[in-house]
Structures are given as C-alpha cells and as structure tokens.
Amino acid sequence: MLKLLASRFLQGLLTLFVLVTLTFFLVRLMPGSPYTDEKAVPEHILKELKASTGLDKPWPVQYGLYLRNLVLRQDMGPLIKKDGVQVSEVIGDSFPVSMALGLASMGIALLVGIPAGVIAAVKRNSPTDFACLAFAMIGICLPSFVIGPLLAVGAGLKLHSINVAGWSSPTDWILPAITLGLINAAYLARLSRGGMLDVLSQDYIRTAKAKGVPGRKIITRHALKGGLIPAVAFIGPAFAAMISGSFVIETIFQIPGMGQHFVNAATDREFFLIQGLVLFYGFLIVAANLLADLAQIALNPRMR
Numbered sequence: 001m002l003k004l005l006a007s008r009f010l011q012g013l014l015t016l017f018v019l020v021t022l023t024f025f026l027v028r029l030m031p032g033s034p035y036t037d038e039k040a041v042p043e044h045i046l047k048e049l050k051a052s053t054g055l056d057k058p059w060p061v062q063y064g065l066y067l068r069n070l071v072l073r074q075d076m077g078p079l080i081k082k083d084g085v086q087v088s089e090v091i092g093d094s095f096p097v098s099m100a101l102g103l104a105s106m107g108i109a110l111l112v113g114i115p116a117g118v119i120a121a122v123k124r125n126s127p128t129d130f131a132c133l134a135f136a137m138i139g140i141c142l143p144s145f146v147i148g149p150l151l152a153v154g155a156g157l158k159l160h161s162i163n164v165a166g167w168s169s170p171t172d173w174i175l176p177a178i179t180l181g182l183i184n185a186a187y188l189a190r191l192s193r194g195g196m197l198d199v200l201s202q203d204y205i206r207t208a209k210a211k212g213v214p215g216r217k218i219i220t221r222h223a224l225k226g227g228l229i230p231a232v233a234f235i236g237p238a239f240a241a242m243i244s245g246s247f248v249i250e251t252i253f254q255i256p257g258m259g260q261h262f263v264n265a266a267t268d269r270e271f272f273l274i275q276g277l278v279l280f281y282g283f284l285i286v287a288a289n290l291l292a293d294l295a296q297i298a299l300n301p302r303m304r
Contacts, residue, residue: 164253
C-alpha cells in the first residue's frame with residue numbers, strides 16, 4: 001500500500017511540473033501582451049514596465065526564475081496590471097467562496113446521486129430503475145448553462161426569498177449548489193447503479209441470500225462497500241472539478257469565486273495569475289485523486 005501511495009505522490013509531482021511548464025510557455029504564445037491596450041504606451045515606459053515584472057528577459061530565464069521563486073519562496077508572482085497585489089492574495093481571497101460552493105454541491109450530489117443509484121440497482125428493470133436512469137441521463141445531457149438559468153428564472157419568479165445572484169447570505173448558495181450538484185449527482189447515480197449491479201451478481205451475495213440473510217442487511221453490510229468503489233473513484237476528481245471548473249456557474253449567479261479571475265486573467269493576459277490558478281487547480285485535482293485512491297484502498301481489500 002505504501003508503495004502505491006508513494007507512486008501516486010511522485011506521479012502527482014510530475015504532473016504538476018509538466019502542468020507548470022506547459023502553462024508557462026503556452027500563455028507566452030498568446031497573441032498580444034499584458035501591456036496591450038487601447039492607448040499606445042511609449043516605448044521607454046513599456047521597457048520599464050517589463051523590467052519591473054521580469055518580462056524583458058528571455059523565456060528560459062523567466063522560466064528558471066519562476067520555478068526558483070515557486071519552489072523556494074512559494075511565490076506565484078505579482079499581478080501585472082495591479083501594483084502590489086500578489087497572485088497568492090487573489091487565490092486566498094476567492095478560494096473560500098469556491099470551496100464553500102464545492103462542498104455544498106458535493107453534499108447535494110452525494111445525497112441525491114448515491115441513493116438513486118443504489119435504489120435503481122436494487123429494483124432493477126422496475127419503473128423506479130427507469131426513472132433513476134432517466135434522471136441520470138437528463139442530468140448528464142443538460143449542461144450547467146441551461147440548468148442554471150432555468151433555476152434562476154424559476155426561483156426569481158416564485159421564490160422571492162432566494163436571491164438569484166450574489167453571495168451575501170447562506171440562501172445565495174442554494175441555486176448554484178443545486179445546479180452544480182445535480183449534474184454530478186447524475187454521474188454518481190449511474191456509477192453507483194453499475195457498481196451495485198456488479199456486486200449483487202457475485203457468488204457471495206447469492207450465498208448470503210441462500211442462507212436467508214435479510215435483503216437490507218445484504219445491501220448495507222455486504223454490497224455497499226464494493227458497489228460504491230466506482231462512485232468513490234469519481235468523487236475525488238469531481239470535487240476538484242466543482243471547485244476549479246465552476247466558471248459558468250459563478251458567472252450565471254455572480255459568485256466571487258476563482259472562476260471569474262481565471263476568465264479575467266485570460267482576457268487581460270495576466271500571465272502570472274493564469275499560471276498560479278492553473279497550478280492551484282492542478283494541485284487540487286492531484287490531491288483529490290490521492291484521497292480517492294486512499295478511499296478505494298479502504299473499501300477494496302484486494303488493493304491492500
């Protein structure tokens with residue numbers, strides 16, 4: 001088990017290194033520069049601005065300096081168009097909002113998706129099973145930019161106590177969390193159903209039934225642990241994606257999370273902010289995958 005975890009950890013470090021390297025050079029291949037504006041900047045001022053952020057040096061030198069500051073000082077660099085503001089400050093201010101949205105969405109996904117998948121597997125080929133499959137298919141096919149506006153319009157017309165935009169009170173979490181959670185609940189429902197069907201067809205389950213073990217006990221004590229392994233493997237990356245990939249949701253409901261900074265950074269060509277956000281997102285996904293591996297090891301004795 002330790003060998004497996006060490007391997008996963010080293011793979012994560014290599015992934016982050018490749019991610020940092022690719023992002024560094026790709027953002028510099030973007031057309032234009034951070035100093036591209038409607039007003040022409042005098043050449044001598046442009047040279048001073050580039051020298052202040054190190055963008056006047058050759059790319060290999062910039063890359064070496066960035067890696068050195070990142071590893072030794074944990075410094076992701078400054079915002080190019082805002083003096084005195086660091087990338088780490090921007091991430092530190094917006095990450096709690098995205099984290100809260102991710103936790104609320106994951107809670108909804110778990111409460112809806114896993115029970116739906118388990119019930120569908122237990123009542124296979126019944127109307128309940130077909131209804132759960134239909135819910136899962138609709139949730140997978142409908143994108144967030146369709147579900148979000150529909151919920152916002154419906155809530156805005158009928159539920160005046162719920163705000164359809166902003167992040168000032170706990171009730172503002174409801175609509176974006178439901179939008180993001182239902183999409184992932186659909187995937188969890190299908191994965192849970194497939195995993196449970198596979199386990200319920202195993203010999204030891206048939207043996208337990210032949211011995212007269214109650215059906216509820218078979219499900220809770222024998223089938224759930226193995227049947228939920230596919231869903232657990234999905235939860236880690238899905239949770240990281242909820243935090244890092246909720247750009248559309250944050251835009252629809254005007255949430256001050258990290259998504260808005262990523263979009264604005266790409267528009268304004270904020271090189272250091274793009275690099276910092278991509279690195280942070282990559283770290284979240286690597287950490288979530290590692291936790292998912294630990295959960296699978298705990299559930300699956302064959303991996304131990």
